[in-house]
Amino acid sequence: MSLTSLAHLNDVPAGEWDALVPAGQPFLQHAFLSTLEESGSLGPLSGWRPHHLLWRENGRCLAAMPGYRKKNSSGEYVFDHGWAEACHRAGIQYYPKWLGAVPFSPVTGSRVLGAETASAKLLDALPDYLAEQGWSGAHVNFTDAKAGSLLSARPDWLHRLGCQYHWHNRGYRDFQDFMDALSSRKRKQMRKEREAVAAQGIDFSWLEGGLVSEAQWDFIYTCYANTYEVRGQSPYLTRDFFSLLAQRMPDAIRVVLASRQNRPVAMAFSLVSDDTFYGRYWGCLAEFDRLHFETCFYQGIEYAITHGLSRFDAGAQGEHKLIRGFEPVLTDSWHYLRHPGLRTAVAEFLNEERDAVRAWAEEARKALPYRQE
Structure with missing residues (x-):
């Protein structure tokens, strides 16, 4: 049993990767992610270097997380620039970090691919792996319910709420x-x-x-x-x-x-x-x-x-979407920070931010254009 990494998604067969991807998630398919890499859209200049994680047992890939080594926070849509700036002032290394996400697309979906047992083993091995690499932490953006359940069961992971606007048919x-x-x-x-x-x-x-x-x-x-x-x-x-x-x-x-x-x-x-x-x-x-x-x-x-x-996901931000029928939808991301002081400070910030995000989403519903029953 081992946690391994890939610097190129093409190092794993498309069929093996796609077998782990739930139906109806085009942004996680091998074709989409490998196209980002082969087209030159990712790489050192962009700040996104592919670093996908795999959990293998007896030579078989049972779980995976699409991921990237980041040297900046561009193109993520879950904004942690303030955390990085605070670290810089305090002399704490924030970059590089590991990010589990779809590059440049704030779309909710599966982030821990594969069977739940193997996915849990991958997540349990991740903290030691981050320490070996010397990275400040890991961030998993726009997670689905499965990833949320797995990560919420691990107390060192911090939960962050966001808000998008989706139209429902x-x-x-x-x-x-x-x-x-x-x-x-x-x-x-x-x-x-x-x-x-x-x-x-x-x-x-x-x-x-x-x-x-x-x-x-x-x-x-x-x-x-x-x-x-x-x-x-x-x-x-x-x-x-x-x-x-x-x-x-x-x-x-x-x-x-x-x-x-x-x-x-x-x-x-x-x-x-x-x-x-x-x-x-x-x-x-x-x-x-x-x-x-x-x-x-x-x-x-x-x-x-x-x-x-049934649904129209028009991307992140944009309160102007409300009056055109796009409803506020809460999104989730999860953050593991190795530095104890940073983790404590961010945890306090996120506790306050979650309340503010929930309040904003509730207030935003008042701007929706639908007739009241």
């Missing part, structure tokens, strides 16, 4: 049926936003990954990169990521193109599972009134209704 027949569930004032506001986009002569078309041409991927990447460049940042993903993923997971990819006078002006890139629509990346090459809301939210809601998907 309550059996709507079409977009108008969804609109009818809103209060009169919010329904009028939503209708005006959609009419404002249509009045600018913008229409929309949907493509699955296998039908997107390389020229269209060039446009999609230009839009994606532009959302970072306007903020003076470098994009996380490379151009090659999109083409490689389209080859490996074409059925999971959905792209909506916004066009004006037959020329594309904006896009939204998403993935789908059996029951969930995952909105990921958006970008535009020119500014149009209300185009962001239509492309990223209303088009996705309409797609989810048409195709019978």
Whole structure:
């Protein structure tokens, strides 16, 4: 029995890895994670170095955790920059650290893959492994119920709450049926936003990954990169990521193109599972009134209704999603910190933060547009 690590996901066969991944989780599939690596989206310059953990018995891989050696806190969406800064002031090493997560995607899912018994053994071996590596600790972001149960049973792991905004399909027949569930004032506001986009002569078309041409991927990447460049940042993903993923997971990819006078002006890139629509990346090459809301939210809601998907996960942050029907959803992450003083200080902070997050989520529900029964 042993805990081992992988610097390249391709060092384990895709079938062996995917056999541990629960159904309906495209972001954890070998094809998605290996594409991040092979496309050059991860590596020393990004601060993300693949360091996946495996638990093997008698040569068989029984449990795994997708993970990364981090030298910064970029692209995680569970913000610990303040912890790192406090460590720097106190002369405590915070980087490198180990992170169990999906790079650049704040999507909840399985983080401890495999049978529960083997998963527990992997987690029990992790503290000694971190000490051997000389890392400050481990962080596991956006966990599902299984990982939460395993980690909550280990008292040295600290629990952190977050809040996202997801849309839920309550059996709507079409977009108008969804609109009818809103209060009169919010329904009028939503209708005006959609009419404002249509009045600018913008229409929309949907493509699955296998039908997107390389020229269209060039446009999609230009839009994606532009959302970072306007903020003076470098994009996380490379151009090659999109083409490689389209080859490996074409059925999971959905792209909506916004066009004006037959020329594309904006896009939204998403993935789908059996029951969930995952909105990921958006970008535009020119500014149009209300185009962001239509492309990223209303088009996705309409797609989810048409195709019978039960949930629309539109990513992290964005209180503006509330008035468009996205409800507050609590998320979980877990943190193991080797330095006793740091662990104590962070534990006190998280106790207060959890209360504040719960209070915010409850308050945020008041902004939802739905009619009161």
